[in-house]
Amino acid sequence: xxxxxxxxxxxxxxxxxxxxxxxxxxxxxxxxxxxxxxxxxxxxxxxxxxxxxxxxxxxxxxxxxxxxxxxxxxxxxxxxxxx
Numbered sequence: 001x002x003x004x005x006x007x008x009x010x011x012x013x014x015x016x017x018x019x020x021x022x023x024x025x026x027x028x029x030x031x032x033x034x035x036x037x038x039x040x041x042x043x044x045x046x047x048x049x050x051x052x053x054x055x056x057x058x059x060x061x062x063x064x065x066x067x068x069x070x071x072x073x074x075x076x077x078x079x080x081x082x083x
Contacts (some may be wrong), residue, residue: 004055011051016044 004059007058008048008051008055011054012044012047015047015051019047
């Protein structure tokens with residue numbers, strides 16, 4: 001949970017900066033866009049959903065790996081015990 005929340009927080013900040021860098025207009029409006037401060041109180045839902053899905057998929061992947069290795073080691077222990 002702690003690692004996931006850290007990844008989510010850092011991922012959101014990184015993604016927001018990257019999207020803002022890509023989405024900057026290449027016209028005279030660029031100066032006015034650069035002059036506007038970013039609002040830290042608003043949630044960027046698009047970035048939140050993208051980062052959440054990435055963390056969720058990585059978490060599920062790790063859970064499957066742990067369950068698979070645990071099941072395999074449990075089956076080896078049972079097969080080695082005398083009947």
